Amino acid sequence: MSKPIISFKTISKTFPGVKALDSVSFDVLEGEIHALIGENGAGKSTLLNILHGIYNEYEGEVWIEGNKAAFKNANDAIKSGISKVHQEVSLISDLTVGQNVALGHEPRKGMFIDFKTMNAKVDSILQRLRCKFKSSDLVSTLSTGEMQMLSIAKALFHEARIISFDEPTAALTENETRALFEIIRELKANGITVIFISHRLDELFEICDRITVLRDGKFVGTYLTGEMTRQKLIQSMVGRDVAAFAERKKPGLKTDEIVLEVKSLSRSGVFENISFHLNKGEILGFSGLVGSKRTDVVRALFGADRKTSGEIFIKGKKGRINSPKQGLMQGIGLIPENRKTQGFIRNMTNADNMGLAALKKFSRLGFINQKQKIDNCKQLADNLQLNPKDPEYMTYNLSGGNQQKVVLGKWLTTNTDILIFDEPTKGVDVGAKAEIYRLMEELLEAGKSIIMVSSELPEVIGMSDRVIVMHEGKMMKELHRHELDEETILHYAMGGSVK
Ligand SMILES: Nc1ncnc2c1ncn2[C@@H]1O[C@H](COP(=O)(O)OP(=O)(O)OP(=O)(O)O)[C@@H](O)[C@H]1O
Ligand SMILES: [Mg+2]
Numbered sequence: 001m002s003k004p005i006i007s008f009k010t011i012s013k014t015f016p017g018v019k020a021l022d023s024v025s026f027d028v029l030e031g032e033i034h035a036l037i038g039e040n041g042a043g044k045s046t047l048l049n050i051l052h053g054i055y056n057e058y059e060g061e062v063w064i065e066g067n068k069a070a071f072k073n074a075n076d077a078i079k080s081g082i083s084k085v086h087q088e089v090s091l092i093s094d095l096t097v098g099q100n101v102a103l104g105h106e107p108r109k110g111m112f113i114d115f116k117t118m119n120a121k122v123d124s125i126l127q128r129l130r131c132k133f134k135s136s137d138l139v140s141t142l143s144t145g146e147m148q149m150l151s152i153a154k155a156l157f158h159e160a161r162i163i164s165f166d167e168p169t170a171a172l173t174e175n176e177t178r179a180l181f182e183i184i185r186e187l188k189a190n191g192i193t194v195i196f197i198s199h200r201l202d203e204l205f206e207i208c209d210r211i212t213v214l215r216d217g218k219f220v221g222t223y224l225t226g227e228m229t230r231q232k233l234i235q236s237m238v239g240r241d242v243a244a245f246a247e248r249k250k251p252g253l254k255t256d257e258i259v260l261e262v263k264s265l266s267r268s269g270v271f272e273n274i275s276f277h278l279n280k281g282e283i284l285g286f287s288g289l290v291g292s293k294r295t296d297v298v299r300a301l302f303g304a305d306r307k308t309s310g311e312i313f314i315k316g317k318k319g320r321i322n323s324p325k326q327g328l329m330q331g332i333g334l335i336p337e338n339r340k341t342q343g344f345i346r347n348m349t350n351a352d353n354m355g356l357a358a359l360k361k362f363s364r365l366g367f368i369n370q371k372q373k374i375d376n377c378k379q380l381a382d383n384l385q386l387n388p389k390d391p392e393y394m395t396y397n398l399s400g401g402n403q404q405k406v407v408l409g410k411w412l413t414t415n416t417d418i419l420i421f422d423e424p425t426k427g428v429d430v431g432a433k434a435e436i437y438r439l440m441e442e443l444l445e446a447g448k449s450i451i452m453v454s455s456e457l458p459e460v461i462g463m464s465d466r467v468i469v470m471h472e473g474k475m476m477k478e479l480h481r482h483e484l485d486e487e488t489i490l491h492y493a494m495g496g497s498v499k
Contacts, residue, residue, distance in 0.1 A: 040401025
């Protein structure tokens, strides 16, 4: 039995109006992979921010290897061997990989940075991580997965003994996730302690030794992964039973009426010859690996990107969609994948952010009806289990997953007949996932139709009536509900030919 490397002792943290952490105590053992889980807003990121010196005002104590920690800032923590692989990687894109890794700690020769030593050291770490990029590459050329590897390289450069990962797989492909898990296992084999936050329960069972559950800022328990089941975990996270799997409660809502027909849509150099139709009341899934250009197709369809050729018919009428505004006017709404950057305005409340894409709905004779906007927000906050539900709360101060719910709410407010969801449940907790699935079915029942781009196979399989599988900008196959299974989808997603 190894000894505690971190002891959280009665940690409390209050933000104006919110008790984010309430007397949380538990130990993390040296060399283990320790999961931290809980619903959106449970306090996970806040606890990590305290561990990493990002917040230095809190009650209680953090002990690291028998010493009380008193970090004044993140740099102090890094110097003590505690590094963080961020939820959103923040890198300086016009510097090289080597410069980013060593930033602020570059080896020097006299007054000057010793680039040769720096790059050699960084390259040896990149090799250890089996990265294909080099220290001399520009960060702007890296993919999301590669940027994350860069963050890990940075932690190793600082000889971290404790590394935390806050939802590291949310933006990764299957392959990148596999690679990341291999690296995490290797870190563990080298005696490094890992703290891991994820909303994907399967991942916890795959790589974590122990799991700590937080609920409403309070410690619920620490469990051995081997002694837990999915259902027990969910129960302790949300305090009630929720459906753990994506499934249709109402599968028979698809009608014969075609609401959208897309003919040979192309964007030269990106995707080509995409043709499909969407029926009223159905969910049409778009599956594929990252790089398959699913997001590009739906963006072009909505008018956010240019298309080079192709035709779109909406309810039989030829559409002209060259901007998102035209898309919206012709009844198409897109709930974007990257909700952090395309989603909400920083200094606005939840009610205002949710009303943002549908101002017309709330204005008469040029006046905005604030009460209507607030009522709209209250109703959606209920549906989406927003936490806190307060319409006057600043969206920016919500936890990551709750910010996503606000952006979902914003697009649901627009009330278009065709809704495109791009990764609808990324970053949201199990309870909210189930709510979002239910909401989708309510939309279908109300006569709407849904296109859903999703990287989570269980979600695509569980929710879709039909699925279009893409590979490198091409449509590989259309599958019907009864043909859906992981193996078949992956076969086509990897470019496999017709079986
Ligand atoms: N800077 C802030 N100002 C005000 N309130 C905040 C701030 N940061 C977090 N909170 C609040 O503290 C609580 C905990 O948030 P935290 O980000 O730790 O949640 P989380 O468990 O990481 O959730 P998620 O899974 O959604 O990322 C939430 O109620 C959130 O609204
Ligand atoms: Mg968080």
